[in-house]
Every structure is written in C-alpha cells, then in structure tokens.
Amino acid sequence: MSSKDLILGRVRAALADDPAVPEVPRSYRREFPPADLDVLIDRLVDYKAVVHRGSDVAAIVGDIIGAGTLVVPPGLPKSWLPPESPARVDAAPGIGLGPETGPHSWLDQAAIVAADGVVTGAAVAIAETGTIVLDGSPDQGRRILTLLPDLHICVLRPDQVVASVPEAIARLDPARPLTWISGPSATSDIELNRVEGVHGPRNLHVIIWEAA
Amino acid sequence: MTFLGMPLAHAPRGVGHLRGDEPFPRAARTALANPQLRRNVQHATTTIRGKSGRVIAELPDWQDLRAAGSALKAYTMANLPRLLEQLEAKVTEAGGVVHWAADAAEANRIVTGLVRATGEQRVLKIKSMATQEIGLNEALADAGITPVETDLAELIVQLGDDKPSHILVPAIHRNRSEIREIFLRAMPGVDPALTDDPPVLAAAARRYLRETFLTTKVAVSGANFGIAETGTLTVVESEGNGRMCLTLPDTLITVMGIEKVVPTWQDLEVFLQLLPRASTGERMNPYTSMWQGVTPGDGPQSFHLVLLDNGRSAVLADEVGRSALHCIRCSACLNVCPVYERTGGHAYGSVYPGPIGAVLSPQLTGVEDNASLPYASSLCGACFDACPVKIDIPSILVHLRNQVPHPAAEKAVMAAAAYTMDRPRLYARAQRAAKFTKLVGKRGRGLPPPLNGWSAARDLPTPPPESFRDWWRSR
Structure with missing residues (x-):
C-alpha cells in the first residue's frame, strides 16, 4: 500500500462517524466603501513605511535615491525614473523599457545585491492593514528584485487601493507568485515587540501617484 | 472514540519532539524555580496581549470572522480526503511534486533523500512547527547535511544550543541581554561591541545570515495554508528570511501537516485577517508569500510538497478531540494562559506547548505518552476566548483527562x-x-x-x- 493510500485510508476511517459539515457563515464584512487613502497612509506610517504623494513620480524617486543605483523590472514606466539616474533593468533577454533603452537580460544576483534600491509598481494595496501586494507583473518583476536591495520604492495608483483583505483576495490571481508586504522587514522575536530591520528591505517608500 | 476497521496510528516513539523527558509537574517545578525565565515570559506575554487586544478591537466583525474560521476548519476536516487529493492534483499540475509521509520517520527520509539528490551539504530552514515536530534537523545532521535556521528566534535557540519554548517566538524565554550574550558567544564574526539594543541584535542576524542566503541552493519550509482549489501554498512571516528561502534557492521542499489544507482561495480572506491579529498582534505581518508550483524564471525551479500525517489521522478519529486540528498556530492561547505564563514552554516537553499543546501533543502521541499534559491547565477558559478559530480547549482537556490511565x-x-x-x-x-x-x-x-x-x-x-x-x- 502506498503511503498516500495508507494516509487517506486512515483519514476515511477516522471520519467513519460522518461528522456534520457546517454551513460556513459569511456574516463578516464583505461589502466595503471605497478605500480611504488616509487610512492606508496612517497604517503604512504606523509600520514605519515612508509615504509620498504627488504627480511627478520621477522627481520623488530622484529625491529618495539621490546618487544611488537602481534596479527595475522590465515593465516599469520609464517616466517614473529620474533621467539622471540610470537604472539597470531586470528582464528576460530581448525585453526592455522601450525601444530607446535597448534590449536587456536577467540581472545576476550580484548586480541586484549591489543595487541601492528597487522601484516597482504593485498589484493591489489594502488600506485597513497597510499592505501592498506584488504579483510579478512586468512592472513588479521577479521576487528576487524586491528582496535583496535595502530600499524598496513602490508606486501605487489610487485605484489600486482597496479597503479590505476580502477585496484584495478577490482581485488577486492565486496562480501568480504573490508577495504581501506590510512595512519594512521586522521581527517580533525579541521580547515580542516589533523591531524593524532584519533580512528584507529595511526601507520601504510608498509613492501614491496622484494625477496632476 | 471511533475504532472502525483501522487501528489508530499515533506519532511513533523515538523520533521527533512530541514527548518530554519528564512529566509536566516535575518539569514545571524546574521552570518555576527560574525567576529570570518567569520574568521574561511574563513580560513578553503581557506585551503581546496588549498589542493583540488593540488590533482585534479595530475589527467590528472579529466574532463573525472567528465563526467563519471555525466552520471552515470543521468543513475542511469533514472533507479532508477530497481536499488533499485536490491539492495534490493542483500542485502537480503547476509543476510541483507531492509526497505523502505517514509519520515523522518517513517524512525525514523523504526530505533527506531529496536534499541528497541535489548533492548539497547545507539547507536553509524557515521556522516550521511541522519540521520541529518530526525532528528534521537531527535527521539531516545524521545524514551529514547542515540545517541553518534562519528565523531570528530559531537562530537564537540554535546558537544557544537551547530548545524552543513558544510556537511563534521559540526564544521567548530569552531577554535582550541574554540574546546578546548568546550572539557574542556563538555567532561567528560578530562585532564584539554588540549592544543589547533590539535593532542592533536584528542587524547582527542580518549580517550573519546574508552570505548563507545568497549561496545555499536548497530550502526547507513549512506552510501556513495550502489551498486545495488552486494548489497555492502560503507562508506567513515577519523578517524576510522566509522570502529569502522561498525565492533564492534552486530547490524548495515544503513539509505541511495534512490538516493545513484550506478549501478555496476565497477562504484565505478569513484566515489572513484572523492569524496576524491573534498571533503577533499586527494588522498584517510584514511578509506573506504565496506560490503555485514552479514559476518559470522566478524562484525555485524544483518544488516538493511533503504531506505529513504523523498522528493527525488518530486525532481526527476522536469526535471531541479532533477540533485540536483546527489550530492555525497563532499561539494566542499560550499568551493568555496563566499556567504557560508561569512555567514557560519547556515544561510541556513537546514542540507544541501551552493550552493547544496540552490537547494536541497527547492526541498525536496517544494519551499514555503525554498523560500529565491534560492536567497542565486550570481550565480557566482564557484559551477558548482567545482562539481565533474557537477551539474549545477546556472541553478537550476534560475529555482527555477521562482517557488518562488513573491509579x-x-x-x-x-x-x-x-x-x-x-x-x-x-x-x-x-x-x-x-x-x-x-x-x-x-x-x-x-x-x-x-x-x-x-x-x-x-x-x-x-x-x-x-x-x-x-x-x-x-x-
């Protein structure tokens, strides 16, 4: 008998009393008003993210990164990058930010480690919990890209912000690799208090991109 | 109890960490005589109770979420065979390989064999109760493979040659100055001027593990949720060590108890609201990773899921006790328990301490192997109130007391x-x-x-x- 058959056999025998299958009560909140950006900002700041609002994303990114080096995913809008800060693009061979930037290839790990920061878009953000979610779309890139640099700059459009966890789940695709991010890397392992700064990016900047 | 056709298969003796060396009352006496431990545990549990209470109060529908979580778990247990087969099919479809492990020894054999097949001598570990339970680190070490714990608290435990004492924060019994001393003593290359400021301690762990993350080719994780409908696996964490392990290596091996399956993607909306608020007292934990099989070009290109029984089917056979399998490992019951607060986690002998451990460990091993644990409680009921999936721990304790052999x-x-x-x-x-x-x-x-x-x-x-x-x- 295979272990699978053995385990499933044991489980079926354990359920021989035919336990009642309850109806799952979905009385928790599932309808929400439009997301309140102030709530999102309050929650982001509470968990030590730095929040910016404005229409000139490139200028804000330039202020944050200064003379530092950036890596970016292949589908990031070029208009989000300050012209004076040449960003290295992480893309499948032959894909680039646009015809004028030429073809690119996957960055090796060392190049990502060496970068001072990464700029991405996001799939969705949750106001109530102060969470941004990345789903590996072309403006967010491979997971490694947002993991190794110590600074993550994430650009959000207001229409990507939902109020609650159920709305975010409804918008997301479970077939994609998803990373839910709520503030910079932190730990509760020392005396059960939240302390920022362990293995993930220690600096999280969120730019809320509002039309001019 | 149900005994139809098949004998109950408890977690076997001689492997893993579900049985203590001495009964609870004797072990508790040792713990109670250590005032530093009592101060550390009391300080930490008081902190977390306050944090958790504040963020739970922000949700007007907390009780509705608990009711949904409880019903979802009961639904899952009643449909476990179908959901497990569905999960297997979906993970396989997405490029993963599913293994079934009847007990700890088989799970250790499977994981060790998979690591050996890669030719690697070192594996990254994400904190996981399942791999602690089966004693995977010892099995790997016996096979000449070095497991590196990457969670800060697990690292503190590993460097301090210590045992975990809490589900969520295995080093809860250590305060900042003790952690500093452990790092100074056992962390290679540590700055001798290290202070006991928590951010400084966290930064020391970051420096110490960075190179290991970048050069290790295999990682072993647990899983918080495995979605049957989609085959999506989920790991909930704080530090980013989980993201490192789930992203950088070529091979990922995930060990998941069979009770961790969740029926549908939508059901995550319940558990992702319950777990962080009940466990670390955060609106959301810093990082949650979700993946389905293998994603070409992104993350590990070889993914194995090991589904573990190790006594869970025996727990399921008990009509009263089976709801102990509903546990989502948040540890809220530990943090509110007056007994745990005084004895700490080591006294329970098992990797599952506190109230949930007192009902889970004896059922996984057979009650005769953990006969003192159903009594490690005053039956005050605080655990039941705190449980985000409403496990009636006091009733299970009383039920198990009736099964304990009496003189x-x-x-x-x-x-x-x-x-x-x-x-x-x-x-x-x-x-x-x-x-x-x-x-x-x-x-x-x-x-x-x-x-x-x-x-x-x-x-x-x-x-x-x-x-x-x-x-x-x-x-």
Whole structure:
C-alpha cells in the first residue's frame, strides 16, 4: 500500500462517524466603501513605511535615491525614473523599457545585491492593514528584485487601493507568485515587540501617484 | 472514540519532539524555580496581549470572522480526503511534486533523500512547527547535511544550543541581554561591541545570515495554508528570511501537516485577517508569500510538497478531540494562559506547548505518552476566548483527562465517594463520622500514600465543625 493510500485510508476511517459539515457563515464584512487613502497612509506610517504623494513620480524617486543605483523590472514606466539616474533593468533577454533603452537580460544576483534600491509598481494595496501586494507583473518583476536591495520604492495608483483583505483576495490571481508586504522587514522575536530591520528591505517608500 | 476497521496510528516513539523527558509537574517545578525565565515570559506575554487586544478591537466583525474560521476548519476536516487529493492534483499540475509521509520517520527520509539528490551539504530552514515536530534537523545532521535556521528566534535557540519554548517566538524565554550574550558567544564574526539594543541584535542576524542566503541552493519550509482549489501554498512571516528561502534557492521542499489544507482561495480572506491579529498582534505581518508550483524564471525551479500525517489521522478519529486540528498556530492561547505564563514552554516537553499543546501533543502521541499534559491547565477558559478559530480547549482537556490511565487506588476512592454521595443517608453518616478529618490531617498536608499524588496539587477543604445537614435538622 502506498503511503498516500495508507494516509487517506486512515483519514476515511477516522471520519467513519460522518461528522456534520457546517454551513460556513459569511456574516463578516464583505461589502466595503471605497478605500480611504488616509487610512492606508496612517497604517503604512504606523509600520514605519515612508509615504509620498504627488504627480511627478520621477522627481520623488530622484529625491529618495539621490546618487544611488537602481534596479527595475522590465515593465516599469520609464517616466517614473529620474533621467539622471540610470537604472539597470531586470528582464528576460530581448525585453526592455522601450525601444530607446535597448534590449536587456536577467540581472545576476550580484548586480541586484549591489543595487541601492528597487522601484516597482504593485498589484493591489489594502488600506485597513497597510499592505501592498506584488504579483510579478512586468512592472513588479521577479521576487528576487524586491528582496535583496535595502530600499524598496513602490508606486501605487489610487485605484489600486482597496479597503479590505476580502477585496484584495478577490482581485488577486492565486496562480501568480504573490508577495504581501506590510512595512519594512521586522521581527517580533525579541521580547515580542516589533523591531524593524532584519533580512528584507529595511526601507520601504510608498509613492501614491496622484494625477496632476 | 471511533475504532472502525483501522487501528489508530499515533506519532511513533523515538523520533521527533512530541514527548518530554519528564512529566509536566516535575518539569514545571524546574521552570518555576527560574525567576529570570518567569520574568521574561511574563513580560513578553503581557506585551503581546496588549498589542493583540488593540488590533482585534479595530475589527467590528472579529466574532463573525472567528465563526467563519471555525466552520471552515470543521468543513475542511469533514472533507479532508477530497481536499488533499485536490491539492495534490493542483500542485502537480503547476509543476510541483507531492509526497505523502505517514509519520515523522518517513517524512525525514523523504526530505533527506531529496536534499541528497541535489548533492548539497547545507539547507536553509524557515521556522516550521511541522519540521520541529518530526525532528528534521537531527535527521539531516545524521545524514551529514547542515540545517541553518534562519528565523531570528530559531537562530537564537540554535546558537544557544537551547530548545524552543513558544510556537511563534521559540526564544521567548530569552531577554535582550541574554540574546546578546548568546550572539557574542556563538555567532561567528560578530562585532564584539554588540549592544543589547533590539535593532542592533536584528542587524547582527542580518549580517550573519546574508552570505548563507545568497549561496545555499536548497530550502526547507513549512506552510501556513495550502489551498486545495488552486494548489497555492502560503507562508506567513515577519523578517524576510522566509522570502529569502522561498525565492533564492534552486530547490524548495515544503513539509505541511495534512490538516493545513484550506478549501478555496476565497477562504484565505478569513484566515489572513484572523492569524496576524491573534498571533503577533499586527494588522498584517510584514511578509506573506504565496506560490503555485514552479514559476518559470522566478524562484525555485524544483518544488516538493511533503504531506505529513504523523498522528493527525488518530486525532481526527476522536469526535471531541479532533477540533485540536483546527489550530492555525497563532499561539494566542499560550499568551493568555496563566499556567504557560508561569512555567514557560519547556515544561510541556513537546514542540507544541501551552493550552493547544496540552490537547494536541497527547492526541498525536496517544494519551499514555503525554498523560500529565491534560492536567497542565486550570481550565480557566482564557484559551477558548482567545482562539481565533474557537477551539474549545477546556472541553478537550476534560475529555482527555477521562482517557488518562488513573491509579487503581484513586479509582477506588472515587468510586467509593460516588457511591456514598449517591446515597443521602450514607453520605450524612460519613460526614458525621468526621473520620475524614483525621485521615486528611492538618490542612495543606494532603492525603497519605498512595493518595498523596492526588492531593499534592489540590487543597482539601477543612471539614466544618457542623455539617449543613446537621445544622438544618437542628432548626
């Protein structure tokens, strides 16, 4: 008998009393008003993210990164990058930010480690919990890209912000690799208090991109 | 209990960490004599209770979420065979390989074999209760493979040559200055000027593990949720060590208890609201990773899922006790438990301490192997109130107490007492006889052997000079 058959056999025998299958009560909140950006900002700041609002994303990114080096995913809008800060693009061979930037290839790990920061878009953000979610779309890139640099700059459009966890789940695709991010890397392992700064990016900047 | 056709398969002896070296009362005495440990645990549990209470109060529908979580778990258990097969099919479709492990020994064999096949000598570990339970680190070490714990608290435990004492924060029994001392003593290349400031300690762990993350080709994780409908696996964490392990290596091996399956993607909306608020007292934990099989070009290109029984099917067979499998490992019940707060986690002997451990460990091993744990509780009920999926831990404790083998003398006395109390005239005579007073002796001394074990943890009431019945009759 295979272990699978053995385990499933044991489980079926354990359920021989035919336990009642309850109806799952979905009385928790599932309808929400439009997301309140102030709530999102309050929650982001509470968990030590730095929040910016404005229409000139490139200028804000330039202020944050200064003379530092950036890596970016292949589908990031070029208009989000300050012209004076040449960003290295992480893309499948032959894909680039646009015809004028030429073809690119996957960055090796060392190049990502060496970068001072990464700029991405996001799939969705949750106001109530102060969470941004990345789903590996072309403006967010491979997971490694947002993991190794110590600074993550994430650009959000207001229409990507939902109020609650159920709305975010409804918008997301479970077939994609998803990373839910709520503030910079932190730990509760020392005396059960939240302390920022362990293995993930220690600096999280969120730019809320509002039309001019 | 249900015994139909198949014998119960408990977690085997001799492998893993579900059984302590000594019974709870003796182990607890050692812990109670350590004032530093008691201060550390009390400080940490007080902190987390406050944080958790504040963020739970922000949700107007907390009780509705608990009700949904509880029902979802009951639904899952009732449909476990179908959901497990669905999960297997979906993970396989997405490029993963699913293995079934009947017990700890088989799971260790599977994981060790998979690591060997890669030719690697070192694996990254994400904190995982399942791999702690089966003693995977010891099995890997026996095979010449070095497991590197990457969670800060697990690292503190590993460097301190210590044992985990909490589900969520295995080093909860250590305060910042003790952690500093462990790092100074055991962390290669640590800055000798290290202070005990928590951010400085966190930064030391970051530096120490960075190179290991970048150069290790295999990682082993647990899973918080496995979605049957989609094959999506989920790991909830804080530090980013989980993201490192789930992203950088070529090979990822995930060990998941069979009870961790969740029916649908939508159901995550319940658990992702319950878990962080109940566990670390955060609106959301810093990082949650979700993946389906293998994503070409992104993350590990070889993914294995090991589904673990190791006594879970035996727990499922108990109609009262099976709801212990609903546990989502948040550890809220530990943080509110007056017994845990005083003894810490080591006294429970198992990797699952606290109230949930007191109901889960004896059921996984068979109650005779953890016979003292159902008594490691005052039945105050705080755990039931705190549980985000409403596991009625006190009722399971009482149920298990009835299964614990009792000494013949105690049984005889209880039977005699029951007989007497059933018969009013006999009872009145017994009261008047006052022989009980002589037998008991002075208050606090307890009963003579062989009944002293029974009275050691119970104060016997001093018999009144006049019983209520006598007083009533004399009016």
